[in-house]
Amino acid sequence: MIINHPLLGPRDAAEFVYKGDVGLIDRPDGMSDDLDTFHDYAYLRDNPAGEHQELWYHEQGDRSWLVVTRSTLTHEITKVELARDVARARGRSS
Amino acid sequence: MVNHTLTPTPFLGGYDQSIGGIRIRERHDLGLISMAIPLGDDAKVKKALKAAYGVAEPSATKSTVKGDVRIIRSAVDQMLMLFPNDAPNPVPDVKSAMKDSVWVTDQSNTWVVLEVSGDTVRDALERLCPIDLHPDTFAKNASARTVMEHMGALIVRTGDNSFLLMSASSSAGSFLHAVETSAKYAS
Numbered sequence: 001m002i003i004n005h006p007l008l009g010p011r012d013a014a015e016f017v018y019k020g021d022v023g024l025i026d027r028p029d030g031m032s033d034d035l036d037t038f039h040d041y042a043y044l045r046d047n048p049a050g051e052h053q054e055l056w057y058h059e060q061g062d063r064s065w066l067v068v069t070r071s072t073l074t075h076e077i078t079k080v081e082l083a084r085d086v087a088r089a090r091g092r093s094s
Numbered sequence: 095m096v097n098h099t100l101t102p103t104p105f106l107g108g109y110d111q112s113i114g115g116i117r118i119r120e121r122h123d124l125g126l127i128s129m130a131i132p133l134g135d136d137a138k139v140k141k142a143l144k145a146a147y148g149v150a151e152p153s154a155t156k157s158t159v160k161g162d163v164r165i166i167r168s169a170v171d172q173m174l175m176l177f178p179n180d181a182p183n184p185v186p187d188v189k190s191a192m193k194d195s196v197w198v199t200d201q202s203n204t205w206v207v208l209e210v211s212g213d214t215v216r217d218a219l220e221r222l223c224p225i226d227l228h229p230d231t232f233a234k235n236a237s238a239r240t241v242m243e244h245m246g247a248l249i250v251r252t253g254d255n256s257f258l259l260m261s262a263s264s265s266a267g268s269f270l271h272a273v274e275t276s277a278k279y280a281s
Contacts (some may be wrong), residue, residue, distance in 0.1 A: 007154040007170070008238070012224045015241055060241035062154065062169045082170075 003056065004080050005069060011061060019055035020044050022067050025087050049073055055083060105206045114281015116212035118273055121258070124207055127188050129196040131171045137175025146191035147175075157237040157250055159202075166237045166250060174201065176249075176258075206266035208273060211233040211256035218280035219257065220270060223249060227257075243272040275280050 001013035010063055011090045023045070028037045065083035068078065087093040104122035111118055131139050140151045142177040151171060157166040168174040175188070179202065189198050216227055222241070222242045226232060227249075237250045247266065248260040262267040 002218050009155065011240075014224065060246050061239050062167075084170075 001075060001077075003066070003077060005061070005066065006065075006082055007064070008058075008062060008081055009028065010060070015058060015060040016056045016066075017059045019057050019065070021054035022055055022086070023078065024055060025067075025083065025092055050077070102155070105263050105272055109270060111210070113274060113277040114148045114214070116210060116218055116277040116281065117214050118277060119211075119250060121207040121209050123178055123180070124176050124202075125181070125184050126201040126205055127184060127206075128201045129173045129175060129188075129192065130169065130197045130199075133171070133172070135195060138233070139192075141191045142195040143166055146193075149150070149275075150213075152237070155236060155238065156233075157235045164250070166248065168239060171253075174209070204263055205260045206263045206269060208259045208270065209252070209256065210259060210273065210277075211253070213255055214227040214280050215255050215257065217271070218276040219249075221276040222278060223247075225249060229254070242269070245269055245272070 002010045003013055003016060004010050022074055023041070026041070026042050030038070050071055051069060052072050053069050056068050058064045058066065067081045067083050067086045068077055069079035071078070082091055104120055106120045108122060109118065109120040113219055127181070129139075143149055143165065146196070147160055147163045149163055149165055150158045151157045152165045154167050154170075156162050159165075162178045164176045166176070168173045173196075174268045181187070182201070185198050185200050192198070200201075209251065219227055221239060225238045226242050230250055232238070234251055234253060237248065239248045241247060242259075242261070245261050245265055247269070250258040259269075259273065262278055
């Protein structure tokens with residue numbers, strides 16, 4: 001599988017580590033949100049047959065985190081973004 | 095008290111050999127400095143780099159060179175500087191040259207640097223390196239951080255048939271073995 005890194009171009013998936021559902025970006029506020037919200041954040045995931053947004057870490061590369069949109073049925077990758085851009089767009093990062 | 099004199103030894107003992115027309119040479123004469131760019135300070139750092147070393151800021155895939163100094167983009171907000179150095183601690187000089195615009199750490203003893211060159215060097219590297227090294231996609235001064243034989247590595251094209259390979263000094267011997275083996279198979 002090839003991941004088309006937004007800064008570096010096409011790179012072999014072997015350079016990356018899979019880090020899970022993109023929902024991990026949306027961590028609840030530990031000071032104000034309740035335990036159930038945290039429980040759901042930590043343990044509950046959707047399991048879609050089709051388009052899935054997920055985090056990949058370019059460990060054997062430039063150490064960037066990516067948000068990859070991939071079909072779980074075909075493995076086709078339709079979109080690759082820098083996770084920090086996605087997080088910023090959601091107001092999660094400076 | 096006895097005065098001991100300690101002599102530093104390169105990781106690979108200054109290895110320099112040719113295998114089937116491919117020369118593999120340890121570049122232990124280079125100092126390595128990592129420069130981390132504070133968030134939002136890109137313009138400031140770009141200016142400081144130009145003033146200090148007369149060199150442009152490298153892009154994600156292409157290093158920049160001025161004389162003996164080469165700057166490589168090693169991560170989104172991080173650069174690696176290679177330069178001739180035999181001083182025990184080059185950090186203060188770099189910090190003041192860069193006017194404290196970047197966070198500086200000495201990486202000279204953490205990476206081993208191999209220079210590989212020869213007409214068939216690409217034949218050897220295609221067995222080792224997952225990056226497409228064709229000159230159309232990986233031109234002179236192109237750089238990439240990748241993995242070779244399960245070891246993290248950095249590759250820079252320095253000429254038509256010459257490259258710098260870098261990997262962790264702690265596994266320098268294994269890395270050299272992988273490069274030697276590829277050179278043997280390519281010859």
